[in-house]
Amino acid sequence: MRLHPELLFSQISLYLEKANCGCDMKFPALQGWMVGSGQRPLRKQLAITLSAIFAVSILVAVLLLNQLFGLQARNLIDQRSSFFMDAMLAVREYTSKNVNPIVAPLNQGAGGFRPESVPSYSAQTVFSYLKAKPEYRDYSYREAALNPTNLRDKADSFETGVIERFRNDATLTTIAGEKATPLGDMHFVARPIKITKESCLVCHSTPDRAPASQLLTYGDSSGFGWKLNEIVGAQIVTVPQKAVFEAKDRSLFTTALLFVIAFVAVGLITNSVLNQLILRPMREISRKAEEASVTPATVSFEERNRSDEIGLLARSFERMKQSLAISMQMLKDRQSRP
Amino acid sequence: MSLWFSRRRQSTLAVLAIAALLLNGCGRDASTQVSLCGPSGQLRVGYVGADEGRAQGGQAVLPDQDITRVRDLLTVASRCEVVLEPVASPEQARLRLSSGGWDAAFLPPGLAALALEGAGSTDYNLLRPLGQRSNSRSVLLVAAGSERRSVKQLKGARLGLLPRGSLTGFYLPLYNLHGLSLGSVHYALSYSELLEQLRAGRLDVIAWDAALPDPGADVRVLNSDPNTIPVGALVLSQALVAADHQPFLRVLDQSAPQLPPSLGYVAGVLPEAQQLQRLRSVVNSVESWTLPLEGQPYAVYGRKQSLIPEERR
Numbered sequence: 001m002r003l004h005p006e007l008l009f010s011q012i013s014l015y016l017e018k019a020n021c022g023c024d025m026k027f028p029a030l031q032g033w034m035v036g037s038g039q040r041p042l043r044k045q046l047a048i049t050l051s052a053i054f055a056v057s058i059l060v061a062v063l064l065l066n067q068l069f070g071l072q073a074r075n076l077i078d079q080r081s082s083f084f085m086d087a088m089l090a091v092r093e094y095t096s097k098n099v100n101p102i103v104a105p106l107n108q109g110a111g112g113f114r115p116e117s118v119p120s121y122s123a124q125t126v127f128s129y130l131k132a133k134p135e136y137r138d139y140s141y142r143e144a145a146l147n148p149t150n151l152r153d154k155a156d157s158f159e160t161g162v163i164e165r166f167r168n169d170a171t172l173t174t175i176a177g178e179k180a181t182p183l184g185d186m187h188f189v190a191r192p193i194k195i196t197k198e199s200c201l202v203c204h205s206t207p208d209r210a211p212a213s214q215l216l217t218y219g220d221s222s223g224f225g226w227k228l229n230e231i232v233g234a235q236i237v238t239v240p241q242k243a244v245f246e247a248k249d250r251s252l253f254t255t256a257l258l259f260v261i262a263f264v265a266v267g268l269i270t271n272s273v274l275n276q277l278i279l280r281p282m283r284e285i286s287r288k289a290e291e292a293s294v295t296p297a298t299v300s301f302e303e304r305n306r307s308d309e310i311g312l313l314a315r316s317f318e319r320m321k322q323s324l325a326i327s328m329q330m331l332k333d334r335q336s337r338p
Numbered sequence: 339m340s341l342w343f344s345r346r347r348q349s350t351l352a353v354l355a356i357a358a359l360l361l362n363g364c365g366r367d368a369s370t371q372v373s374l375c376g377p378s379g380q381l382r383v384g385y386v387g388a389d390e391g392r393a394q395g396g397q398a399v400l401p402d403q404d405i406t407r408v409r410d411l412l413t414v415a416s417r418c419e420v421v422l423e424p425v426a427s428p429e430q431a432r433l434r435l436s437s438g439g440w441d442a443a444f445l446p447p448g449l450a451a452l453a454l455e456g457a458g459s460t461d462y463n464l465l466r467p468l469g470q471r472s473n474s475r476s477v478l479l480v481a482a483g484s485e486r487r488s489v490k491q492l493k494g495a496r497l498g499l500l501p502r503g504s505l506t507g508f509y510l511p512l513y514n515l516h517g518l519s520l521g522s523v524h525y526a527l528s529y530s531e532l533l534e535q536l537r538a539g540r541l542d543v544i545a546w547d548a549a550l551p552d553p554g555a556d557v558r559v560l561n562s563d564p565n566t567i568p569v570g571a572l573v574l575s576q577a578l579v580a581a582d583h584q585p586f587l588r589v590l591d592q593s594a595p596q597l598p599p600s601l602g603y604v605a606g607v608l609p610e611a612q613q614l615q616r617l618r619s620v621v622n623s624v625e626s627w628t629l630p631l632e633g634q635p636y637a638v639y640g641r642k643q644s645l646i647p648e649e650r651r
Contacts, residue, residue: 111631112429128378137379140419151399152423156406182413212632216501219399219426219527 046274047267054263062256066248069255073248074187078176081189081237084127084141088235091126092119096197104202104211113213118203120153138243143193145233149203149214149223159236166192167231178241185241193233195226204232281310289317296325373417374578374586376441381416384443385424386431388469388570388602390504391529391547400424404598411596415589426527428503435460442574444468444601448505450571451614451621462573465587467609469602474549474567476510478560481536486543489514489561494521497636498532498544501525502629505617509624510563511545512638519637523630533557565620565645568613572603619643 040048096119103117115121120143127141144155146163155163158179166172176189195201203210204226226232281303292299299321303314375381385400385408400408409422423440425431428449434440435453438460445453445468453462480486486495497520500507507529524541526532532544533553543560546553549567572590574583590597591605620643627640 112433131379140380150423151405151425152421154402154405156409182410183417183419216525216527216632217427217430 043271043275043279047271050267050270054267058256058259058263061259062252065255066252069248069251070244073244073251076247077187077239077244078189081139081176081239082174084130084139084237085189085191085235088123088127088141088143091123095119095122096199100199107211107213109213111213113211113217115150118149120148121150138239140238142236142238143233144236145193147222147225147232149218151222153233154222155233159234162190162236163192163231163234166190166234179238183240186238187241187244188236188238190234190236192231193235194231195228198228201226201228278310281306282313285310285314285317289321292317292321292324296321296328372582372585374581374583375416375418376575376578379419380421381412381418382421382439382441383412383423384431384434384440384445385422386428386443386445386449386570387600388444388446389600390428390446390448391500391507391527391532392550399426400598407596408598411590411593415586415593427501428508429501432503435462438575440575441578442572444570444572444603446505446570447568447614447617448507448509448621449503450568450573450609451505451617452503452625453571453573454611454614454618461576463576463579464571464609464611464614465574465579465583466572466590467602467604467607468570468572471569472549474506474547475565476506476514476563476567477546477548478511478514478543478562479533479536479546479553479557480543480560481539482556482558484542484558484560486560489518492520492543492560493518495542496520496522496524496540498524498526498535498541499630500529500532500545501527504545505621506547506567507545509617509621510565512624512627512630513620513642514561514563515638516640516642517638519635520630521635522633523636525632565617566613568610568617569602571609571614616645619645 095117099122100117100119103114107113107117124141124143130136131139131141142159143153144159144163145153146155146160148154162175165175172192174189174191176187179186179188195204201209203214204223206224207215207220210220210224285301285303288299288301301314301318301321303310304318305311306314387399405422405424409420412420412422423434425434428446431443431445431449432452435443435449440460443449443453443462450464454464478489478492486492492515497511497515499511502508521542524535526535529544529546529550532541532546535541536544536557546559547567548559548562590603594603594605597603623641623643627638630636
């Protein structure tokens with residue numbers, strides 16, 4: 001089950017509202033629980049207070065980081081998608097400049113059509129090799145066109161909408177967003193495919209210009225009528241939203257775990273320091289005070305030399321001990337007088 | 339009691355909230371639906387259809403609106419990203435099958451026989467029959483006024499065929515012309531284009547399917563192959579057949595009315611592999627020969643496996 005932080009946040013708010021609404025006595029109770037009312041040892045009280053503060057801090061931090069990491073995960077995927085599209089453009093360019101001049105003449109001969117001369121074929125084939133790597137398995141790449149030669153690349157209604165947006169707005173270079181599919185919601189990034197080379201029109205203008213092997217492979221019904229500088233399709237990279245959430249959750253989990261570890265360490269150190277600085281001297285002063293109440297002469301509050309609050313307390317006890325000793329001596333003198 | 343409960347709730351609320359958020363990081367998708375994907379992480383599906391060479395010139399093998407519908411249907415059935423490739427040329431389909439480029443395919447009989455044979459790196463299994471049974475037979479047509487009266491008189495003729503991969507348009511005609519030297523061999527994607535070229539006098543003889551409408555009085559049948567042509571088939575790679583493919587097949591069967599009627603998908607029925615198996619020897623024989631190139635002379639020569647007569651099956 002996926003937890004929605006927004007829902008959790010609203011539930012907490014609701015709970016706090018309920019705690020506040022018409023139940024004034026609960027706040028002092030909460031305050032007493034947090035600050036302590038002398039019911040527990042200081043060390044335990046401090047542990048409770050620190051745990052509560054840290055828990056709330058982590059909760060707030062995680063809620064905020066959830067939003068931040070979501071944004072970062074999306075940005076990362078957009079960046080990677082842009083890289084894919086740039087890489088595929090480079091593959092197209094290479095095919096167009098280096099491979100096509102060699103392979104295209106073969107397509108004019110008696111043999112079958114060799115798709116290796118087609119930039120789109122190269123780009124999609126290279127991407128299929130890339131997709132075989134586990135880290136890219138979630139990514140899909142399509143070169144969808146309104147009127148493709150290979151019907152595999154035929155744009156569906158969503159892709160047609162994206163391509164039309166590019167055709168209607170020449171300044172638009174990238175479109176990103178979410179789309180619903182039978183496999184769930186997908187995040188997509190798209191860029192236009194524009195015909196910038198006259199050489200593309202050999203295969204895509206009219207059937208009579210196209211190689212016979214192409215016609216025998218794909219027919220003469222699609223992939224023709226393209227024009228120079230026309231946007232004919234779009235490069236589209238899609239990633240399941242689930243992958244975006246998983247990337248975000250991984251970062252969030254790691255960060256929250258680090259928070260917990262750091263806060264636990266801080267709590268333990270604080271507790272230890274508190275024990276060394278305050279609790280142990282106080283317990284010692286308390287023990288000496290107990291002893292001084294019976295035999296004040298045998299007790300010495302060495303802590304009085306300290307310049308902190310413990311020293312102040314020790315000095316007070318020392319004065320009290322001396323007063324007690326004087327009083328006891330006076331009482332003893334009075335009793336011994338005839 | 340209520341105060342105790344409220345304190346208890348206060349103390350546990352924050353802990354629970356953090357734990358829930360942390361656990362959220364390790365959250366798993368509750369979905370347990372099995373997906374049927376190929377080794378590429380996608381399901382690559384070829385679509386040639388049930389019939390060979392029926393599309394008229396300029397007509398796509400699958401109309402635009404059907405491409406999206408079939409792709410969506412296959413996506414729902416497989417729970418995997420589907421790459422649907424409608425292909426007009428049997429030759430193109432043959433290359434895809436032989437390179438293992440498809441995980442599943444809707445094929446006409448010739449290609450189904452080829453897929454069954456183990457076209458190359460991937461073996462396929464027949465899942466469902468496609469198309470209606472008809473009087474489909476491979477015939478050779480010549481112009482009505484042609485002086486050629488027998489197959490032997492086709493020596494030096496210009497022959498029109500469908501691309502390699504077609505049973506009625508390629509394998510059977512060549513099989514029946516074994517031993518002849520042809521003037522040249524030409525290809526077209528459809529029978530109608532071949533007929534057009536025969537009428538125009540650019541070809542002397544063409545492959546034809548007897549199940550097609552009567553071509554007219556200006557042409558006549560020179561030779562008719564005796565073999566009954568089986569229906570096509572939906573095939574699935576053996577790797578996916580070994581996986582749990584039943585949910586995929588169940589959804590396809592339930593959604594059969596949504597598939598293009600021309601496909602003739604028959605739900606819940608296993609294809610008759612016997613007839614296809616029988617014709618495999620024809621496909622095997624022809625595939626083992628050096629095959630003709632477009633516009634080139636060609637001697638139909640090579641090892642010819644004999645067919646098991648139908649009645650002895």
